[in-house]
Amino acid sequence: MLSTRLSRRVVIAGAGSLLAAPAIVGKAQAATTLKISTSYPNDPQFSTARIWYDLFVPRLKAATDGQITAQFFPDNQLGQEADMVNQVKLGVVDMMLVGASIWTNIVPEFGIFDLGYLFQDYDHLLRATATPAGADLEKLLVQKAGAHFPAWGRNIGARNFITKFAFTDSAGLAGRKIRSLPSPVVTETVRLMGAAATPMAFGEVYTGLQAGVIDGMEHDAPTILSAKFYETAKHFTLTRHIHTPFGAFVSDKTLQKLSSNLRDGLLQAVRETAKDQFAKAAQVELEAIDQLKQKGVTVAECDREGFRKRMQPLWDKFAQQTPGAKALLDAVHQTEKA
Known part of the structure; x- marks a missing residue:
């Protein structure tokens, strides 16, 4: 019991x-x-x-x-x-x-919060x-x-990619197996970014990286640091694809x-x-990124606007399949500027 x-x-x-x-x-x-x-x-x-x-x-x-x-x-x-x-x-x-x-x-x-960018x-x-x-x-x-x-x-930070390889755009993600949350919307976000999205429970990620089942994963910097994913993947790319x-x-x-x-x-x-x-x-995120650098992880920017342009089909599909989210989707667009 x-x-x-x-x-x-x-x-x-x-x-x-x-x-x-x-x-x-x-x-x-x-x-x-x-x-x-x-x-x-x-x-x-x-x-x-x-x-x-x-x-x-x-x-x-x-x-x-x-x-x-x-x-x-x-x-x-x-x-x-x-x-x-x-x-x-x-x-x-x-x-x-x-x-x-x-x-x-x-x-x-709730899938609205997983829509990339x-x-x-x-x-x-x-x-x-x-x-x-x-x-x-x-x-x-x-x-x-x-x-x-x-x-x-x-x-404590937007979701980014930590991988075993460097990339700057969708072409660099082609064929790469990236762990995503077991959520259809997150999986589709990662796929549209160019990767082979691989849903996996959080508790299985470390061994998945270690065994080569996946080539990387996406999460915020403090979690990546505390879970020690940097031990098996050394490239942290600031995609900032999901908040x-x-x-x-x-x-x-x-x-x-x-x-x-x-x-x-x-x-x-x-x-x-x-x-x-x-x-x-915000301060904790900056400290985590700095510590990742100290542990030998390469931190790099990428073509975020290029990734964002690939997301429109996902937004449109979500709106069609989830009519109950229309009011919040409208609110998101109406509140883009402070």
Whole structure:
């Protein structure tokens, strides 16, 4: 049973006293402990999820007066992302720290965030999601997936390519097997860029690179660094092809179990954490790129405009196949300029 497996998990030391045995609050009232899962590594300096979690812990304590605590399970300790989506829906796992792409198979409208070169940057992403269309998408996630996304956060950097070879344009990617997220839209983005897109679970990427099953993968610089993908691939190309939302997806069943004041406190902590991380993200990305250089990785620019011009068929196809996303697509185009 899952409860038995969880009792054997080792909780990271970095969470401090909040992860100890549940505290006594008031008159013998035990604290509620949230199980937070992520596929990301347990790296406090460059792992998107660990950075988010460390910012969240003090915010959670303050917002709930210590009546809610948290346990952090990084590195797929509780299972692969696809499995955790269902566990969040069932309320077995309370929160999942992940990018928005994993929800596309349940809520196809979320595929908009995987459309290559649609967003200019993360500020553009925030402008678009702050519209009524963005709020409607959040409601759709609750209805279809039983998960809340209280704040539109961001990964610590846009998605780029790390490969075993150098390239500057689509011709240089021809025939190369590039790992993509197991999302149809991301896969098509990578294919239109010129590569042989290869969907693969995050936990299989390192061995895939090592064994030559794939020639490269795409992700943000801090994650590439913390997962040590640079050990098997030495070319980091700043394609900046996708700006994916990231943050805490909270089980609706978990929220329903909480009293109104604790529920409000938890949601407040999530929103505040998203703002904290957004402010920190740009600097962390620059530090990660610098460390990749120090580890012998070549960092290079590429023909981003050339790649962007190849994306129109993907945008058009997505609009035709996902009519429910039209309002948000319109909002994206309307908010291109600040």
